[in-house]
Amino acid sequence: MTTSVSAIVIIVLALTALGYILGRQRALAVSDREKTKLHSLPGYYGQTVALYVAVPAFLLLGVWLFVQPIAIESQISSDIPQSIVDQSGAKSLVMADVRRIANGLDLLVGSGGFTETDLANMRADFSNVRSRLASVGVALGSDVQPAVFEAAKSYRNIGKAGSLIRNIAVLVTALALGAWSWFRITPRMRARNTSETFIKSLLMGSSLIAILTTLGIIGSLLFESIHFFRIYPARDFFFSATWNPQFRGGSDLGILPLLWGTLYVSFVALALAVPLGLMIAIYLAEYAGSSLRSFAKPAIEMLAGIPTIVYGLFALITVGPFIRDWIAQPTGLGSSSSSVMTAGLVMGIMLIPFISSLSDDIINAVPQSMRDGSYGLGATQSETIRKVIMPAALPGIVGAFLLAASRAIGETMIVVMGAGASARLSVNPFEAMTTVTVKIVSQLTGDTEFASPETLVAFALGLTLFVFTLGLNIIALYIVRKYREQYE
Structure with missing residues (x-):
């Protein structure tokens, strides 16, 4: 065919x-x-x-x-x-x-x-x-x-x-x-009018494809999730602290351990990526010379082109054993190379170019006249950055952080290979945990009947994750639009 x-x-x-x-x-x-x-x-x-x-x-x-x-x-x-x-x-x-x-x-x-x-x-x-x-x-x-x-x-x-x-x-x-x-x-x-009308209609149809695709994704998640909640109580799904799919009845499918693992790994990743990415952006935009900037920025952005499976291998082979042998085991906090800290650190490295590139562009969008005015009043370069440039660029930078958080929440491969697959509620970052995306993959693989709650739960997980990331994106766009300064 x-x-x-x-x-x-x-x-x-x-x-x-x-x-x-x-x-x-x-x-x-x-x-x-x-x-x-x-x-x-x-x-x-x-x-x-x-x-x-x-x-x-x-x-x-x-x-x-x-x-x-x-x-x-x-x-x-x-x-x-x-x-x-x-x-x-x-x-x-x-x-x-x-x-x-x-x-x-x-x-x-x-x-x-x-x-x-x-x-x-x-x-x-x-x-x-x-x-x-x-x-x-x-x-x-x-x-x-x-x-x-x-x-x-x-x-x-x-x-x-x-x-x-x-x-x-x-x-x-x-x-x-x-x-x-x-x-x-x-x-x-009137061939020109006919041709241009035809092409305009094609462009409108192409734009509708993206909208219809989004509606199709939402519809498929919504309908299958409704089917799941007819089989499994929504109250137990959203408020149970146990994730134990048995595939033969009597399953406990509480989402709380998965949400906790997702937020915990994302928090560790952002705790590393946000300060490093922001400091890189400030240095490249305000301190680095043109020759260094032309080399350093593309070199940092190359990290964004590395496949996530490669980051996962790096977490599994290098970062995980290092944290286990030098931190977790000597302090008695853990004995496994798979942990929240392993996945979070590697994911943070992956997010650094994302944050640094967006923040750098936002800082460079601040007009030079604001810098010159600050210098004319006697402010130093560091004072200008802290009191003039950063407040002006803050809404855009916050939006970049929230978009990076959405990217971290949706990551799968790094978590699979770095954090493990154990669904648990724990504050110890050196223990293995898992996230919503990992369980979506695991629930849709295997020979389980599609109509069973153990398979349909993947759609409920996907819908929950979709709503969560959509909310973060809406907040980011709202902050950027509300507090954005328009410069000539």
């Missing part, structure tokens, strides 16, 4: 380029034949044809790619006997087997040693199916039920038919609308 989509995209792009060339040529030819001046430049006529070729075709392709899997799964899942669903435990698990077998059958046919006729005659004999699918890298862990195997073949056949119809529909749409726009080219046609 991927190859088919790639091919159709390339074909539509080729037709788009051809439409531009033909549209431009027709505009010039019609102008010469009718001895009439064109309303717009020839390129606008080509753009109009190209837009009519590409945009509707790609919109149809995108909608089809979104709707087809949903329609196929709905049809196939309705044909699966309830006895098989009861045996597997959930319809989602059965459909996962159907998709895996269907993909394996595609690989078998694509390998060249297996034909469509062989596939039609193939039956759900477990050893035969497993050996054939294993030859193309698809492993099956249980017997293949005949109904599941037939559902997989139907899934594949319907998908192939749908893909063929999709490709034909996309090409017909591109050719038909392209030909229609080409035939309607006349010297009096």
Whole structure:
């Protein structure tokens, strides 16, 4: 299917380029034949044809790619006997087997040693199916039920038919609308207006995608969280101090230990990153020369480009053992290399360039006239920084701190490898703890049924984290806008 989509995209792009060339040529030819001046430049006529070729075709392709899997799964899942669903435990698990077998059958046919006729005659004999699918890298862990195997073949056949119809529909749409726009080219046609209106509509649609994506994320979190709270009491979730998912009933899913771990790790990270980042920003903006600044600022900002998994390895291999051997064990405060202090320190290092870069830009935005006025009154450079520059830049700096706090709260990999996975309420920074993001990952991995509270709790955790970080961002924006000074 991927190859088919790639091919159709390339074909539509080729037709788009051809439409531009033909549209431009027709505009010039019609102008010469009718001895009439064109309303717009020839390129606008080509753009109009190209837009009519590409945009509707790609919109149809995108909608089809979104709707087809949903329609196929709905049809196939309705044909699966309830006895098989009861045996597997959930319809989602059965459909996962159907998709895996269907993909394996595609690989078998694509390998060249297996034909469509062989596939039609193939039956759900477990050893035969497993050996054939294993030859193309698809492993099956249980017997293949005949109904599941037939559902997989139907899934594949319907998908192939749908893909063929999709490709034909996309090409017909591109050719038909392209030909229609080409035939309607006349010297009096306002091609520039049409082209610019088309592009304006595209830009508006692109901006709506971001809004709709945000609404989709919120909706998915909200609906699944409501489903979770119908199964598990919201009061126990928000006020229980025990996190103990059992996966077989009787689970305690209190969020308080996770929130405490999240806030504790973030506090340690910000306690390191805020003063260091702010002092770096002040030095680079007010004391460093141009040559040092041109070298030091990019070097510091390189830390922001390091993947978080690398920071996690640094915490696991270097920082954690160092804190355990030189601080925690000698003082009797802990014996594990995974701790809040380990994750917090490494996360703080990661946040330093974030804070320093934003604060540096904010300090540099303070007009030079305020510095000159302070110096003219006899103030020293340090007094000017403390009493003039910092108060003027404070709202923006506070906003940078709150944005950095949102970044720290959402971090996962550093916490997984540096702080461990123990959900507990403790004030000892040398003990292992965990955060909300880590538990979201752990709850969504494994073979637990999707409809169980142990899996749905991930959405409730995600919604809680979303509301928390959204609140911090709103506070940051409010502070920046309310107390920001406008300078000429």
